[in-house]
Amino acid sequence: MAETFIKVENLSYLYDADDGNTRKALKDLSFEINKGEFVAILGHNGSGKSTLAKLLNIILTPTEGKIFVGGKDVTDQNMSDEDILALRKTVGMVFQNPDNQLVATIVEDDVAFGPENLGVSSPDIRKRVDEVLGYVGMTEYAKHEPHRLSGGQKQRVAIAGVMAMMPECIIFDESTAMLDPLGRKDVMEAIERLNRDKGITVIMITHYMDEAARADRVIVLDDGRLILDGTPSEVFEEEERLRECGLAIPQCTELIHKLRAEGISLEGECVSLEDCVALIERSLKKQ
Ligand code: ADP
Ligand code: MG
Numbered sequence: 001m002a003e004t005f006i007k008v009e010n011l012s013y014l015y016d017a018d019d020g021n022t023r024k025a026l027k028d029l030s031f032e033i034n035k036g037e038f039v040a041i042l043g044h045n046g047s048g049k050s051t052l053a054k055l056l057n058i059i060l061t062p063t064e065g066k067i068f069v070g071g072k073d074v075t076d077q078n079m080s081d082e083d084i085l086a087l088r089k090t091v092g093m094v095f096q097n098p099d100n101q102l103v104a105t106i107v108e109d110d111v112a113f114g115p116e117n118l119g120v121s122s123p124d125i126r127k128r129v130d131e132v133l134g135y136v137g138m139t140e141y142a143k144h145e146p147h148r149l150s151g152g153q154k155q156r157v158a159i160a161g162v163m164a165m166m167p168e169c170i171i172f173d174e175s176t177a178m179l180d181p182l183g184r185k186d187v188m189e190a191i192e193r194l195n196r197d198k199g200i201t202v203i204m205i206t207h208y209m210d211e212a213a214r215a216d217r218v219i220v221l222d223d224g225r226l227i228l229d230g231t232p233s234e235v236f237e238e239e240e241r242l243r244e245c246g247l248a249i250p251q252c253t254e255l256i257h258k259l260r261a262e263g264i265s266l267e268g269e270c271v272s273l274e275d276c277v278a279l280i281e282r283s284l285k286k287q
Contacts, residue, residue: 002034002036002037004032004033005034005035005036005069006033007067007068008067009066010030010065011026011029011052011055011066011067012029012063013048013055013060025048026048027223027224029226030226031229033203035199035201036195037201037216038192038214039201039204040206040217041221042206042207042209042221043247044222044245044246044247046223047222047224048223049174049221051224052221053203055067056091056203057091057171058075058084090169091168092162092171093162093170093173094155094170094171094172094175097178098155101158102154102157105145105146106142107141107145107157110146110157111129111132111160111164113161114162114164114165115129128166129160132163135193136157136160136163136190137156137186138156138160141153141157151180152187153183155187159175159187159191163194167200169201170202171204172206173205174205174206175187175204176211177207184208188211188214210250210272213232213271214272215232216231217230217231217232220242220245222245227241233269233270236271250272252272252273252275252276253271253276255276256276265286266279266280266282266283268282
C-alpha cells in the first residue's frame with residue numbers, strides 16, 4: 001500500500017493585488033501525493049503553479065483549505081517557528097533561477113549553508129557536502145566560484161544544497177527553464193536519480209511536456225484549477241483539453257494519435273520517443 005505523504009484539501013489562495021483588487025490564484029484544489037512518487041505539475045504561465053509550491057513550503061498560507069505533510073496539518077495557525085523549520089527541512093525547494101539561490105562565494109560553502117542553519121555538526125556537514133557534490137557530479141568544482149559556472153552546473157549546486165539538508169521531498173519550480181538543452185538534460189537526470197535511487201518524493205513544476213512525460217503522475221493546472229490528474233499517458237490522451245489551456249502534447253505522442261485516427265493499429269502507451277519507436281516497430285512486425 002502506498003503511503004500518503006502530502007494531502008491537499010480544498011485549497012484556495014487569493015492575492016491582494018497592489019491595485020486593490022484580489023486575484024484568485026488557486027481554486028479549490030484537492031489531491032494527494034504518495035511517499036516516493038515523482039509528480040509533475042504542468043500548467044501554462046499564470047496557472048498557479050508557483051503559488052502552489054509556495055503554499056506547500058508554507059512561504060504562503062492558504063486563504064481556504066488545508067495541507068497535510070506526513071499526516072501533520074502544516075496550515076494550522078498554531079504552527080511554531082520550529083514546526084515551520086522542520087517542514088522546510090522535510091520539503092526542500094529548488095527555484096527557477098539558480099543565481100537567486102546561491103549565497104556563498106565558494107561552491108562547497110554554498111552547499112554547507114543549509115545544514116549549517118539546521119545546526120548539523122561540522123564533521124557531518126563535511127561528509128554531507130562531499131557526498132551530495134559527488135552525487136550531482138560537481139566534486140571537481142567544490143572550490144570554484146558559483147558565479148563562474150554554467151547554468152546547468154549552478155542548478156546542480158543548488159540541488160546539492162537542498163539535498164545536504166536531507167529532505168524527504170524536493171519541489172522543483174521550473175528549475176530547468178533557464179537552462180540550455182544540455183543543462184536541462186543534466187538537471188533532469190539528477191532529479192530522476194534523486195527519486196529512483198534515494199527514494200526522495202519529487203514534485204517537478206514544469207511547462208515542458210517531455211519532462212512531465214518522465215514523471216509517474218501528472219497534475220495539470222489551468223487558471224488555478226486542477227483539471228487533469230493521471231499517468232502521463234492518461235493525461236496526454238486529453239490532447240484537446242490540454243490545447244485549450246495552452247499546452248501541446250509531445251510530438252511523438254501526437255504522431256501516434258494521428259496515425260491511430262487514420263485507423264492504424266498501434267497498441268500501448270506513448271509518452272516518449274522510445275515508446276513511439278517501439279510501438280511502430282511492433283506494428284510493422286505484425287504486418
Ligand atoms: P505560475 O507559476 O503557474 O506561472 P503563479 O502561481 O506565479 O503562476 O501565479 C498565478 C496567478 O497569481 C497569476 O495570475 C499571477 O498574476 C497571480 N500572482 C502571482 N503572484 C502574485 C502577487 N504577488 N500578487 C498578485 N497576484 C499574483
Ligand atoms: Mg511560476
